[in-house]
Amino acid sequence: MDENKTPVDWNRLAAKPEFHALLGRKARFIIKATIFFMAYYLALPILVGYAPDFMKTKVFGEVNVAYLFAFSQFFMAWIMAFVYVRVASKWDKEAAAVIADVK
Amino acid sequence: MSISLIMFLCFVGFTLLITFWAAKRNTGASAYFAAGRSITGWQNGLAVAGDYMSAASFLGISGMICFSGYDGFMYSVGFLVAYITVLLIVAEPLRNAGKYTMADLLAYRMSPRPVRALASLSTLTVSTFYMIAQMVGAGGIIKELIHVPFAPAVIGVGLLMLVYVVFGGMLATTWVQIVKALLLMAGAVLLSYLVLQHHGFSLATFFEAVSKADYAGTAEPKNLLEPGLKYGIAAAGPWGPLDLVSLGLGLVLGTAGLPHILVRFYTVPDAKTARSSVVWAMAIIGLFYIMTTFFGFGAATILKKSLILTESGAPNPNMVAPILAHELGGELFFSFISAVAFATILAVVAGLTMSASASFAHDFYSNVIHHGKENRPGAEVKVARITAFVVGAVSIGIAIFLGPSVNAAFLVGLAFAVAASANLPVIIFSVFWKRFNTSGAVAGLSVGLISSIVLILLSPSGIFGKEAPFPLQNPGIVSIPLGFLAAYLGTILTARDPEAESKFAELSVRAHTGLGAEKATSH
Numbered sequence: 001m002d003e004n005k006t007p008v009d010w011n012r013l014a015a016k017p018e019f020h021a022l023l024g025r026k027a028r029f030i031i032k033a034t035i036f037f038m039a040y041y042l043a044l045p046i047l048v049g050y051a052p053d054f055m056k057t058k059v060f061g062e063v064n065v066a067y068l069f070a071f072s073q074f075f076m077a078w079i080m081a082f083v084y085v086r087v088a089s090k091w092d093k094e095a096a097a098v099i100a101d102v103k
Numbered sequence: 104m105s106i107s108l109i110m111f112l113c114f115v116g117f118t119l120l121i122t123f124w125a126a127k128r129n130t131g132a133s134a135y136f137a138a139g140r141s142i143t144g145w146q147n148g149l150a151v152a153g154d155y156m157s158a159a160s161f162l163g164i165s166g167m168i169c170f171s172g173y174d175g176f177m178y179s180v181g182f183l184v185a186y187i188t189v190l191l192i193v194a195e196p197l198r199n200a201g202k203y204t205m206a207d208l209l210a211y212r213m214s215p216r217p218v219r220a221l222a223s224l225s226t227l228t229v230s231t232f233y234m235i236a237q238m239v240g241a242g243g244i245i246k247e248l249i250h251v252p253f254a255p256a257v258i259g260v261g262l263l264m265l266v267y268v269v270f271g272g273m274l275a276t277t278w279v280q281i282v283k284a285l286l287l288m289a290g291a292v293l294l295s296y297l298v299l300q301h302h303g304f305s306l307a308t309f310f311e312a313v314s315k316a317d318y319a320g321t322a323e324p325k326n327l328l329e330p331g332l333k334y335g336i337a338a339a340g341p342w343g344p345l346d347l348v349s350l351g352l353g354l355v356l357g358t359a360g361l362p363h364i365l366v367r368f369y370t371v372p373d374a375k376t377a378r379s380s381v382v383w384a385m386a387i388i389g390l391f392y393i394m395t396t397f398f399g400f401g402a403a404t405i406l407k408k409s410l411i412l413t414e415s416g417a418p419n420p421n422m423v424a425p426i427l428a429h430e431l432g433g434e435l436f437f438s439f440i441s442a443v444a445f446a447t448i449l450a451v452v453a454g455l456t457m458s459a460s461a462s463f464a465h466d467f468y469s470n471v472i473h474h475g476k477e478n479r480p481g482a483e484v485k486v487a488r489i490t491a492f493v494v495g496a497v498s499i500g501i502a503i504f505l506g507p508s509v510n511a512a513f514l515v516g517l518a519f520a521v522a523a524s525a526n527l528p529v530i531i532f533s534v535f536w537k538r539f540n541t542s543g544a545v546a547g548l549s550v551g552l553i554s555s556i557v558l559i560l561l562s563p564s565g566i567f568g569k570e571a572p573f574p575l576q577n578p579g580i581v582s583i584p585l586g587f588l589a590a591y592l593g594t595i596l597t598a599r600d601p602e603a604e605s606k607f608a609e610l611s612v613r614a615h616t617g618l619g620a621e622k623a624t625s626h
Contacts, residue, residue, distance in 0.1 A: 008619060014608035023615065027535075030191050038355070041184045045177065045351040048330040049344025056329050061307050062314035066173060066330045073180045074389045080187050081382045088195075088378060095616040102618065 006103055013098060022094045029087055033080065040076055044069060107438040108249050114286075114442050115263065118279045118449075122267050125275035133621075135272035135484045136203040136461050138370040140621065142277055147371050148383020150277045153284030154364060155182070155384070156391055157451040158240040158421070159515045161287060162444055164392070166423040168399025169411065172316075172327030174334050175399060177347065179392035181354030183385065188359040190381045193527075195374040196534045196614035197365055202621050204458070205362045206466040209529050209548075212606030214541040215470055218529075221548040223466040225525045226362040228552065229518045230459035231498060233363070234452055236514035238502035240421060241448040244441065254503045260449060261499035267453040268460070268491045272484075276453045277370055283450045284387065286443045291394040294424065294440070297431040298401030309401070316403035318411075327403055342574040350516065353579030357519030360526030363458035374617050402427045460490035517559050520579045524586035525551030532590050534614050537607045539590070540600035546593025551586030558582055 013019060048055050048066055055066035133139055142150065160182065167175030201207035206222035238257055245256035267275050302309040310328065317324040325332070332338055334347040358364055368377040402411070402423050410426050425444060429437035464487035529547045532539040558578030563571040575581075613619055 008609075010609035010612050013612045013616075013618075019612065019615075023611070026615065033191055034188075037184065037187050041180070041355055042348065042351060044180060045344070045347040048173075048177070049334065049347050052331050052335060062310040062326075062328060064328055067176075067328055070173075070176050070180050071393075073184055074393060077184050077187055077385060078389060081190060081385050084187075084190055085378065085382060091615075092375060099612075099616050099618045 008102060013102070016098055018094065019098045022091060022098065025094075026091060033084070037076065037080055041073060044073060106434055107441055110438040110442040111249065111445060114446050115449075118282065118446065119266065121278045121282070122271035122275040125271040125278065128274060132203070132481075132484055134274060135487065136369070136465065137621075138272075138274040138277050140370060140372050141274075142370040142380075144371065144376045144379035145383050146277075146281055147367060147376070147380035148387060149284045150280040150370070151364060151367050151380060151384040152387040152391070153280030153287070153447075154367065154451060154454050155358075155388055156284065156287055156447065157515075158237055158244075158444065158448045160391070161291075161395070161447055162240065162244075162421045162424055163515075165395045165399040165402065165427075166421055167333070168327070168396060169402040169406075169423045171333035172313075172325075172400070172403070173330045174332055174347075176396055177330075177334075177351070178354070179395060181351050182358070183389050183392055185355045185358035186381055186385045186388070188356060189364070190378065190385070193359045193365065193530060194368050194377045194381050195617075197530075198368045198371065198374040198377040199615075199617045199620045200534075200610055200613045201369065203366070203369060203465045204462050205360075205365045205526065205530070206462065206470075209533055209544060210466075210470070211533065211610050212603045213533075213544050213600075214603075216474075218541060218544045218548070219466040219470045221545060221552075222526070222529075223462045225521065225548055225552050226462040226466075227459050227494075228556075229361065229522050229526075230363060230455045230462075231494070231501075232514045232521070233361075233518040234455045234459075234494075234498045235502050235505065236518075237448050237452045237455070238498055239505060239514075241445065241452070242502060244421065244425075244445055244448070257499055257502050260452065261495050264449055264452045264456060265492060265495045267449075268456045268495070269488045273366075273370060273457055273461075276450065276457050277367070279446075279450045279453065283443070283446050287447060288387065288391060290428075290440050290443050291391055291398070293436070294428060294431070295394045295397040295401075298398050298405070298427075301401070301405055301431065309397075309404075312404040313400045316400070318403060318408040319405060321408040327400055345580065346575045346577060349575050349580035350577040351579075352583060353516065353520040353523050353577050356523035356527055356579075356583060358522075360522030360530065361518070362462060362522075362526070363455045366458045366461065367454075369621075372622070373620060398424060398427055406430060456491050456494055459494050460487045463487070463490040463494075516577055517555070520559070520577055520582060521552060521555045523579060524555040524582035525549075527583075528587040528590040532594070534610065536594075537604055538594055538599065540594050540597060540603045542597040542600075543590045543592075543594030547586055547590025550589030551582060554578070554585045555582035 057065050059065060059068055164175055164178050197208050200211055206219045209222050210218045241260040242253045242257035245251055246253050314326045314328050315324040316327045334343045336343055371377050371380055411423055425437055425441045428440035464483050468486045469483050525548050529544050555578050558573050558581060560566050561571055561573040562576055564576055
C-alpha cells in the first residue's frame, strides 16, 4: 500500500480557499442536477398514475405521450452523464491544484 | 435439449477457465477483494452492466412487458436513471475514500465498530434477498431447460457459483460478468432484430401490432402501449399509482446503496476511471433496456398464449425471452439465449456472494472482532472464502425451501428498498455533512433497515396477504424518508462528536481530490 511518506496535513488542505471554492461549485451543481433529474424522473410515475388519460394521448400513430416520455428518460440520463463528465473534468483540474503542494 | 446442454456446458467450462486463470493471479487481499484495481473503465462498465442485467432484467422485465405492457417499461427506466444517482453522488467519493467495502466509507470517521457491524448486517440482508431471488430464478430455468428438478438445479447453481467465488475472487467474477454482458448484448440485439424483421422492419407496423396485441391471435387484443395495465387504479386499486411512485423512488435511489454494485468501483485504478465506468455502464444498460422493450412487446404479438403459460394456466413470465428465441431462431437460438440467461444468473449470484462475504470478512471479522488488525496475513481472505461457502449454502437452502414459484421480483424490490432506506442516507451524510456523527449513522442504518423490512412484511406480499395493514407493495416512499430522517435526527439530537468532525477534513479532501486513495497493485 503506498502511503505518503510524510503525514498529510489534511486540515491545512481543507482550509485552503481553493478547496472551499471547489466544494461550493460541486455542491451547487450536484444539488441543481439532482433536483432536475429527480423531478423529471418522478414526473413519470406521477403522471402515469394520476393523469392516465393525458398520458394515453397518441402522438405519432399508436405511440402515446407515456411512451415518448419514458423513452425520453433514457436520453435525459445520457445527457446528464455527458454534462457531468464535462463538468467533473474541470473539477479534476481544480482538485489537482489544491493538492499540488503536497510532497 | 441436448444442444442446450452442450451450449450450457461450453459456457460453464469457459467461465471456469477464467476462474482458474484468476486463481493463479490472486495473491493477497487487494487481488481477491478488488481484482488488484486493474480493471479499466470500459471493462468495469461492462462488468457493472453485467451485474445489473440480471435475470430480473433480461427475463423478468421482458416478461412483464409481454404481459402487462407499458408498466413493465417503467422498471427499465427506473433501473437506468438510478445510475445518475450513482454517478453524481456516490461512485467517486467511494473509490477515493474506501478500500474494499461500502462500510469502509461509512466508518471512515465514525466509531467503527457499531457502524461496520450494522453496515455489514445491511449488506448481508440486501445481498441475501437479491441472491435468493436469483437462485429461485436459476433453479426454475434449469428445471425448464435441461429438465432437472428444482432442488438439484439450485444446488448445482450454488456449487458452480462457489467455485467462482472461492477460487477466483473478484477478478474471476468481474471477467465472468464482462463476458456475460457481451453475450447478453449480442443475444438481445439478435432477438430485437428478429422481432423487427417479423414486422417488416417497420416501426409503424410494430407499434400498431403492439397496440392490438393478441398473442398471435390466441387472446383478446389489448393495447400494451397504454399505462395502467398493472399499476393503474383499475388494475391495482386506489393505491396503485402511489405504489408505482414508491417503486420508482426505491429504484432510482436503491442502486446507489447496493453493496454488490458499489464494490465494483473498487476494482478500478482511480476515481476518474470509476466515473467513466459508470458512463459506459449507462450506455450499455440503456441500450439493453430499449431492446428489452422491443422483444418484450414483440413477444406479445408473436407468441401464442399457450406457449407462455404454465401448466396451471398462469403466466410464466420468466421464460418469455427464451421462448421467443425458440420461435424466431429455432433450437439453436433458444439454447444460446437460455445458456446466456443462466450464465447471467450465475454471474450475479457470484458477485453477490463476493460482496457479502467480503463485507463479513473485512467489516465484521477484521474490524469489529479484531479491531482492524489482521492477526495473520491472509486471514481476512480465508474468512471471506469460508463466508462465501456459508452464505452460498444458506441461500441454496432458503431458495429450495421457498420453491420455484416465489415471486423473485418481490425479493429484488425489497433489496432495493432496503438499500435505499438503510445505506444511501448514511453514505450521503458521511461524505457531505460535517456534523454527522456515529449516533446518526447507527440510527439511519437501523431505522432504514427495520422500517423497510417491517413494511414489506406488513404489505400485501408479506405475511398478511390481502388483509395487509400497509397498502403498498413497495415501502420506499415511507422507509426512505424515514432513513434520512433517522440519520438526521440521530445526529442533531445527540452530542457533537469532535472526533468525527475533525476527521471530516480528511474524508472531504480524500473524497474530492483522490489524495491518498488506495492504489492498484501490480501483478
